[in-house]
Amino acid sequence: MIEIKNLVKYFGDNPVLRGVNLTIQTGECIVIIGRSGCGKSVLLKQLVGLLYPDSGEILIDGEDLTQMSEQEIYKTRRKFGVLFQSAALFDSMTVSENISLGLHEHTDLPETEIAAIVESKLRMVGLPGIENLKPAELSGGMRKRVGLARALAMDPKYVLYDEPTTGLDPIMADIINEMIMRLNQELDVTSIVVTHDMTSAYKVADRIVMLHRGLIIYDGTPEQVKNTDDPVVRQFIEGRAEGPIKPIPTSGVGSGNRRSI
Ligand SMILES: Nc1ncnc2c1ncn2[C@@H]1O[C@H](COP(=O)(O)OP(=O)(O)OP(=O)(O)O)[C@@H](O)[C@H]1O
Ligand SMILES: [Mg+2]
Known part of the structure; x- marks a missing residue:
């Protein structure tokens, strides 16, 4: 089981993660959605010790990664397989x-x-x-x-997938989806999938969470996501430019100079 508690990560004055709380049960397939630049890859990298949080805890099977020595992190990393973006x-x-x-x-x-x-x-x-x-x-x-x-x-216990279907044709994307599901079920791995691809998210997820402005703002089953009234989630899953989602501030861009979407 992985427990992420109050995870905070800034790059300079860019608050990428502002207090993320997320528990991932052993054996489940969790999908993390969110806009480009919202911090999905940064979150995954912290799970395997490739980036360090400013504060918060990352408990991997009860052991806090943020308190580990380099050598312990190296050992813990063996539990993870990562398919990079x-x-x-x-x-x-x-x-x-x-x-x-x-x-x-x-x-x-x-x-x-x-x-x-x-x-x-x-x-x-x-x-x-x-x-x-x-x-x-x-x-x-x-x-x-x-x-x-x-x-x-x-033979990892946890497999992290960063945008596994992006850039693939729909059939190849579905072959990857089927693989993710098979590995989850047959090899009993715990899967964490980051994607913008809602077809893939609905198919593979036991649970979908949405990362938005540095926080997990939604947590539900695919069926709940499809039927949610949450305006931010709806805008994202419908892929609309107009709506409550405000632009994500990028580092080096002051508050008076935000891009509109
Ligand atoms: N090593 C780094 N140094 C400085 N800023 C970084 C670094 N890595 C990521 N960022 C910033 O953190 C933010 C989140 O980046 P991240 O790559 O996690 O986005 P993402 O949600 O994975 O986006 P995408 O869906 O496009 O892959 C961005 O503003 C990015 O510029
Ligand atoms: Mg990314």
Whole structure:
């Protein structure tokens, strides 16, 4: 279980997270929605210790990440698989080398065993036999799935997906949705999915939360979200420019110089 308590994160005078409270139960698939720039990726990065909060607590299975030493954070990170927003594959390495990075870094497994793990993860994401290709030879959908295979390499307890379907055609997006659901159910992982894609959110989520102006302003099931009267959530899910959502201040932009949306 992950408990985020009063998480505050500023960049300069830009208040990205102003006191986020969120509990993620083991085994659930939670989707975080919110406008571009509202802090979704910043929130995910703090869960794996890639960014440090200004204040607040992040309890991973009861242990507070914000109180851990570098070494303890490094160990805790093994519980997580992350599919980064850009897939973040290393272009100079083969698919196999990309997937096995963490295994080489964190384990002493022999090469034959690592190769077997790579093979099984590639099969899991529907891309058997592409070990020796380079990322440049892959389509966007394939890159996402290789990123997912890498996220799964260490058999994580928690998988974080940052915009897993963005930029993919609707069918490939749905293949990714199905994978997220299958991994959640069959491998018993806890999934945290950040997305703007409401089709994906409705399909994969047990629970959807909305991040807005630094706070979680909504928490409900997909059915509740679809039927909500909350004007901010409605504006977001209907994708309307007009409504109560005010522009998010960006760093370096003073209050007298806000862009309207
Ligand atoms: N390393 C950083 N240094 C300074 N500001 C940052 C940094 N990372 C993020 N920010 C700022 O934090 C805010 C939130 O960024 P974040 O990437 O979390 O948005 P997001 O919700 O993931 O958006 P998108 O949906 O477009 O990916 C933005 O204003 C961004 O400029
Ligand atoms: Mg992001």
